[in-house]
Amino acid sequence: MMHQTHYISEPISASKSLSILLVVVGLFSSLLVAGSTIAAELPQNDQEIHLGVASCASGVCHGSVRPKSGSAVLQNEYVTWSRHDRHRIAYQTLLTPESARIATNLGLKNAHEASLCLDCHADNVAVEQQGEKFLLSDGVGCEACHGGAGDYISEHADAATDRQHNIDAGLYPADQAADRAKLCLSCHLGTADKFASHDIMGAGHPRLAFELDTFGILQPAHYLVDEDYRAEKWYGDSLVTWVIGQTRSTEQTLSLIETRLDSGGLFPELALFDCHTCHHPMSEPRWLANRTGLPPGSVRLNDANFVMLFALAQVAAPSLEMTLREQMTALHQAVARRQPLADLLASIRQNIAIIERDAVSQAGPTMPLRLLRAIAVAGSEDQFADYVAAEQATMAIDMLLNAASLRDEYRTWLDRLYADVSDEDAYNPDELLATMVEFNRLLSVR
Numbered sequence: 496m497m498h499q500t501h502y503i504s505e506p507i508s509a510s511k512s513l514s515i516l517l518v519v520v521g522l523f524s525s526l527l528v529a530g531s532t533i534a535a536e537l538p539q540n541d542q543e544i545h546l547g548v549a550s551c552a553s554g555v556c557h558g559s560v561r562p563k564s565g566s567a568v569l570q571n572e573y574v575t576w577s578r579h580d581r582h583r584i585a586y587q588t589l590l591t592p593e594s595a596r597i598a599t600n601l602g603l604k605n606a607h608e609a610s611l612c613l614d615c616h617a618d619n620v621a622v623e624q625q626g627e628k629f630l631l632s633d634g635v636g637c638e639a640c641h642g643g644a645g646d647y648i649s650e651h652a653d654a655a656t657d658r659q660h661n662i663d664a665g666l667y668p669a670d671q672a673a674d675r676a677k678l679c680l681s682c683h684l685g686t687a688d689k690f691a692s693h694d695i696m697g698a699g700h701p702r703l704a705f706e707l708d709t710f711g712i713l714q715p716a717h718y719l720v721d722e723d724y725r726a727e728k729w730y731g732d733s734l735v736t737w738v739i740g741q742t743r744s745t746e747q748t749l750s751l752i753e754t755r756l757d758s759g760g761l762f763p764e765l766a767l768f769d770c771h772t773c774h775h776p777m778s779e780p781r782w783l784a785n786r787t788g789l790p791p792g793s794v795r796l797n798d799a800n801f802v803m804l805f806a807l808a809q810v811a812a813p814s815l816e817m818t819l820r821e822q823m824t825a826l827h828q829a830v831a832r833r834q835p836l837a838d839l840l841a842s843i844r845q846n847i848a849i850i851e852r853d854a855v856s857q858a859g860p861t862m863p864l865r866l867l868r869a870i871a872v873a874g875s876e877d878q879f880a881d882y883v884a885a886e887q888a889t890m891a892i893d894m895l896l897n898a899a900s901l902r903d904e905y906r907t908w909l910d911r912l913y914a915d916v917s918d919e920d921a922y923n924p925d926e927l928l929a930t931m932v933e934f935n936r937l938l939s940v941r
């Protein structure tokens with residue numbers, strides 16, 4: 496079963512109006528890319544007591560029905576989450592016939608008691624860390640993202656308490672784009688500890704796809720980036736969020752290759768590879784040997800994020816683009832030949848860190864159009880023939896057109912792009928290629 500992700504069919508105007516909430520134009524003087532702060536422990540691994548959503552939900556705290564004026568936060572976070580956010584139903588999903596089928600296929604008693612599933616579909620902390628009002632059935636609740644509140648609940652609403660104090664008391668710094676990426680990716684891509692492996696996929700789990708900025712916009716907004724938010728927290732616009740999302744996803748993919756490639760069985764962990772290299776009709780061979788440098792018939796790594804990184808390198812750190820391309824080809828080959836990866840991964844990581852640093856420091860009004868041009872050229876050279884690459888390109892282009900204030904002008908073309916990727920099973924790389932050639936033409940005459 497190949498699952499169609501929802502954002503692809505999301506009407507453009509809906510996501511656009513939401514994005515306005517989050518798009519903050521300005522300088523990134525307050526920018527703190529992770530690396531400059533000590534990496535925070537993920538909420539699922541913290542040592543705090545997780546009090547449960549009910550502890551956050553009272554009417555005077557985060558459970559107001561309407562946003563409150565005169566408050567530093569909206570205070571209706573609970574209502575937004577409980578009525579509109581899919582994280583609210585993540586546990587309920589484990590009770591559906593679809594999950595029962597997955598569980599049966601995996602030989603589990605059921606899905607809703609299996610750590611394998613709860614680790615991503617709930618705030619699955621140890622029993623000793625569960626407070627009185629804690630309920631697993633709350634799914635991905637407040638503390639699954641904001642950290643166990645046992646130590647910060649009493650003081651965090653006090654205006655005199657500074658942010659660092661809260662963070663020291665267990666509040667997860669979800670505002671920092673790099674920490675946020677780490678948080679979201681822990682469930683939306685996987686870690687060494689929890690991963691939607693090919694066993695789970697084969698049992699019927701949908702394929703996972705993620706992009707930090709797009710998914711941040713799709714998650715119903717329960718916070719506003721306003722004056723006092725900016726005074727206290729890190730904030731960046733969609734472009735910077737996307738950049739950090741791309742670099743951190745790649746980094747996380749490399750870690751998964753490092754820790755999860757050896758499945759202990761006859762085959763490596765297949766979920767690290769592009770699903771469609773194996774799962775496609777035999778009547779449509781897809782020759783992508785040149786890009787990866789692998790012989791025909793090879794299984795390719797899922798390199799969706801790598802492809803966007805090439806465009807980013809071209810624009811922000813041009814001297815690294817070729818090196819990065821060569822390194823990625825070497826990675827495809829080393830994985831295929833089961834060669835040692837440690838040195839190669841280390842030097843790729845170094846280059847990604849440079850690209851991130853340079854891209855973030857150069858991010859500004861001209862960058863979206865320059866990135867769009869780089870992506871258009873890559874697409875018109877057939878570099879997005881794999882569905883996962885086309886999917887990442889679509890999310891990037893949508894964000895960049897918006898950032899360059901070109902979305903209305905390119906609306907007809909953008910609808911065509913969305914149509915090309917709307918159905919994963921009917922995806923036709925030739926149609927996408929024609930769409931990208933047209934895009935490149937449109938951009939080259941402006």
Ligand code: HEC
Nearest residue numbers: 501581584585588615616635639678679682710711713714
């Ligand atoms: C503890 C695991 C976990 C974390 C952390 C997490 N998510 Fe999720 N997310 C899920 C699960 C599970 C679902 C699917 C819920 C369902 O439908 O049952 C989901 C669904 C979503 C959806 C809806 C997707 C769709 O297809 O409609 C969006 C958007 C989303 N997450 C964004 C985010 C963002 C942004 C972050 C980081 C700020 C994040 N998530 C952090 C587990 C997590």
Ligand code: HEC
Nearest residue numbers: 588593594597606611612615682683684685689690691704
């Ligand atoms: C690595 C984290 C992870 C693990 C492990 C995991 N899931 Fe999920 N699951 C997700 C995310 C994230 C989504 C949402 C995908 C999206 O819409 O983008 C999801 C979606 C689903 C969906 C589709 C929900 C919908 O509304 O369409 C089902 C069903 C599901 N998971 C069941 C399970 C079961 C059963 C298990 C255990 C065998 C499991 N999951 C393990 C992260 C995970």
Ligand code: HEC
Nearest residue numbers: 551557568572573576582635636637640669670718719724
């Ligand atoms: C899937 C992850 C996720 C879940 C679940 C979640 N949040 Fe958030 N929340 C975020 C992110 C990301 C931000 C923006 C970054 C930040 O301010 O930390 C945020 C911001 C906030 C803010 C800050 C607003 C401001 O102006 O400073 C509050 C308050 C908040 N969330 C409360 C809640 C409450 C209460 C719940 C549960 C009902 C909840 N959140 C559930 C991810 C999540």
Ligand code: HEC
Nearest residue numbers: 496696697698699701702765766768769770772773774794
């Ligand atoms: C190296 C090749 C390969 C890759 C890559 C691969 N698979 Fe598979 N997959 C297989 C094989 C072989 C089977 C078992 C035969 C079958 O059921 O079709 C299978 C079975 C499945 C099944 C069960 C099909 C059924 O009819 O019961 C699903 C669903 C699935 N894979 C999804 C995925 C997803 C999602 C990905 C990407 C994350 C992926 N696969 C990546 C080779 C692959």
